[in-house]
Amino acid sequence: MMYAPAVALSIGLRVLSEAGDASAALVAAQAPVGAHTDLDALHQLAADCDVVTFDHEHVPTEHLHALEEAGAVVRPGPAALVHAQDKLVMRQRLSAIGVPCPRWAAVGSAEELEAFGAEVGWPLVLKTPRGGYDGKGVLVAHSLDDAADWLGRLDAGGHLLAEEKVAFRRELAVLVARSPMGQAAAWPVVETVQENGICTEVIAPAPELSEDLAAAATEAALRIAGELGVTGVMAVELFEVDGGADVETDGAQFVVNELAMRPHNSGHWTIDGSVTSQFEQHLRAVLDLPLGDTRARARWTVMANVLGGDYDNLYSTYKHVLAHDPELKVHLYGKSVRPGRKIGHVTVCGDDLDDLRERARHAADYIQGVVTQ
Numbered sequence: 001m002m003y004a005p006a007v008a009l010s011i012g013l014r015v016l017s018e019a020g021d022a023s024a025a026l027v028a029a030q031a032p033v034g035a036h037t038d039l040d041a042l043h044q045l046a047a048d049c050d051v052v053t054f055d056h057e058h059v060p061t062e063h064l065h066a067l068e069e070a071g072a073v074v075r076p077g078p079a080a081l082v083h084a085q086d087k088l089v090m091r092q093r094l095s096a097i098g099v100p101c102p103r104w105a106a107v108g109s110a111e112e113l114e115a116f117g118a119e120v121g122w123p124l125v126l127k128t129p130r131g132g133y134d135g136k137g138v139l140v141a142h143s144l145d146d147a148a149d150w151l152g153r154l155d156a157g158g159h160l161l162a163e164e165k166v167a168f169r170r171e172l173a174v175l176v177a178r179s180p181m182g183q184a185a186a187w188p189v190v191e192t193v194q195e196n197g198i199c200t201e202v203i204a205p206a207p208e209l210s211e212d213l214a215a216a217a218t219e220a221a222l223r224i225a226g227e228l229g230v231t232g233v234m235a236v237e238l239f240e241v242d243g244g245a246d247v248e249t250d251g252a253q254f255v256v257n258e259l260a261m262r263p264h265n266s267g268h269w270t271i272d273g274s275v276t277s278q279f280e281q282h283l284r285a286v287l288d289l290p291l292g293d294t295r296a297r298a299r300w301t302v303m304a305n306v307l308g309g310d311y312d313n314l315y316s317t318y319k320h321v322l323a324h325d326p327e328l329k330v331h332l333y334g335k336s337v338r339p340g341r342k343i344g345h346v347t348v349c350g351d352d353l354d355d356l357r358e359r360a361r362h363a364a365d366y367i368q369g370v371v372t373q
Contacts, residue, residue, distance in 0.1 A: 003027045005280035016045045023334030039063050046072035054262050054284045057084045075231040075286040076261045083228050084261040087161045088129045095353040097227050099220055100252040102166050106159040110151055113162055114144055126150055126242045127161040142147040168239035172206055173266035174221035176322035177233045179285045184222050187294045192266050200302040204269045213253050233282040235264035272311045272329045272347040275303030298349035302356040304364035311369025328363050
């Protein structure tokens with residue numbers, strides 16, 4: 001998805017691909033095969049690049065420092081990216097700079113978890129500090145017994161992130177971009193709909209969101225980007241809560257759930273729904289080019305994710321969904337199909353939100369084989 005704007009900007013894009021037939025390798029002319037954990041492969045990639053950036057956070061932090069020490073330009077840099085790689089580091093820093101967060105603790109034993117549960121109440125949300133995504137690495141624990149297996153697998157001196165289970169109205173996301181020169185831009189705040197820990201729908205802008213809350217959430221996201229020294233696109237995932245119900249939020253109407261320092265699923269709607277997509281903006285930001293306009297092209301944009309299931313003949317569905325809805329935009333990622341995997345998305349823009357949501361959901365369901373007409 002970054003390749004098309006790279007071509008438009010006359011930027012060469014070189015991708016380290018996990019396999020020769022991976023989706024990025026099918027698009028990029030230069031796609032050497034290698035693992036993101038292989039430092040030699042990273043050095044070889046960086047040697048032919050002006051800037052190294054990422055589509056996920058799982059490159060080992062020590063490898064990124066090694067690239068910088070060898071003279072590579074890494075954006076975002078490891079000092080910033082670690083806040084998206086390690087949830088404990090993120091919580092510590094966000095709390096230190098006064099960003100509203102759920103009440104949390106680093107727990108390394110049953111006794112520490114029991115004490116935190118007594119303080120904030122059960123159930124609790126446990127997270128592995130590194131490696132989790134799309135609901136993976138997250139456990140809702142209703143008692144100490146529920147967490148026994150996780151605690152038992154901790155390495156000596158290891159910790160889990162324990163958080164209060166936030167009673168929230170809905171989930172929101174703020175997408176921002178920041179360049180080395182310090183220029184920053186933000187897209188409209190969106191609502192994200194989650195099912196089984198996976199985002200299934202994004203509505204831009206978030207319906208019935210007050211101007212004050214939208215401004216406060218955007219200000220917080222831009223402040224995080226500045227304080228952490230982020231370069232590129234960053235998504236800030238939020239819970240909308242009842243302001244004042246918990247003194248820990250100091251009356252704020254949101255708490256930050258997680259960060260992602262890369263183009264993010266909550267921003268895929270920008271490909272069709274914004275003047276500048278998150279993918280073009282990420283390239284502009286990491287190359288220190290002037291940032292693009294983030295205004296929406298329509299009153300509403302709805303994006304529905306296509307998830308993998310038992311049906312893998314995706315191309316045969318094109319004729320139906322495109323004929324059924326000529327305004328629909330379909331994006332499939334070239335990934336192999338497996339249950340629950342994000343394998344594409346559809347987007348529709350317009351003035352009638354209920355109609356857009358129904359059209360987007362029907363198209364996504366038809367492509368993944370949930371409905372047949």
